Amino acid sequence: DTGVSQNPRHKITKRGQNVTFRCDPISEHNRLYWYRQTLGQGPEFLTYFQNEAQLEKSRLLSDRFSAERPKGSFSTLEIQRTEQGDSAMYLCASSLVGGAGSGYTFGSGTRLTVV
Amino acid sequence: DQQVKQNSPSLSVQEGRISILNCDYTNSMFDYFLWYKKYPAEGPTFLISISSIKDKNEDGRFTVFLNKSAKHLSLHIVPSQPGDSAVYFCAASGMDSSYKLIFGSGTRLLVRP
Numbered sequence: 225d226t227g228v229s230q231n232p233r234h235k236i237t238k239r240g241q242n243v244t245f246r247c248d249p250i251s252e253h254n255r256l257y258w259y260r261q262t263l264g265q266g267p268e269f270l271t272y273f274q275n276e277a278q279l280e281k282s283r284l285l286s287d288r289f290s291a292e293r294p295k296g297s298f299s300t301l302e303i304q305r306t307e308q309g310d311s312a313m314y315l316c317a318s319s320l321v322g323g324a325g326s327g328y329t330f331g332s333g334t335r336l337t338v339v
Numbered sequence: 340d341q342q343v344k345q346n347s348p349s350l351s352v353q354e355g356r357i358s359i360l361n362c363d364y365t366n367s368m369f370d371y372f373l374w375y376k377k378y379p380a381e382g383p384t385f386l387i388s389i390s391s392i393k394d395k396n397e398d399g400r401f402t403v404f405l406n407k408s409a410k411h412l413s414l415h416i417v418p419s420q421p422g423d424s425a426v427y428f429c430a431a432s433g434m435d436s437s438y439k440l441i442f443g444s445g446t447r448l449l450v451r452p
Contacts, residue, residue, distance in 0.1 A: 264348075266343075266442025267440070326385070328440070
């Protein structure tokens with residue numbers, strides 16, 4: 225297992241277009257998290273899944289954002305009608321339940337630029 | 340409302356000396372505090388954590404101290420090495436079963452050879 229994999233690494237899109245990112249977590253991890261990081265800030269929580277169930281969504285996740293984790297394996301994050309304010313690094317992380325003190329394993333992220 | 344704050348955006352230290360990175364928090368309900376290290380073009384990497392019931396945790400060159408009365412924690416790196424140069428994020432979790440992390444804004448550490 226090579227860790228958490230995110231694709232694509234970079235995405236440039238025009239305002240108004242839809243984009244989709246993919247995250248492949250560590251295979252035995254049942255929790256998957258999405259975070260967003262903007263320049264000069266720490267990562268901010270967006271949403272998380274336990275297996276295939278999406279258990280919490282941040283108020284940062286507007287109606288234009290949707291995340292799925294079919295079959296409890298990989299996850300996708302889709303942004304519809306992108307805006308320039310969506311430009312950020314989107315980070316995925318995975319962990320086991322009960323691992324509060326063990327931290328997550330993050331992927332390298334997908335950098336989105338909306339022009 | 341920033342619940343986790345890192346007030347020093349950057350820190351420069353000579354190789355071999357001690358690096359001390361600081362973090363303050365406002366919510367006394369946090370269960371765990373974690374430090375992550377981030378290199379450019381990579382995701383954050385977990386470094387060390389501390390439970391709220393402890394005041395110190397040590398792992399090799401890295402030690403985290405927690406002062407609950409002051410709502411303050413610090414990461415000590417001794418001795419500092421040039422490879423430690425990175426952005427360090429403090430994070431807190433445990434208010435609920437989600438284990439979602441609330442991050443500070445990071446401190447960029449530069450260790451000079």
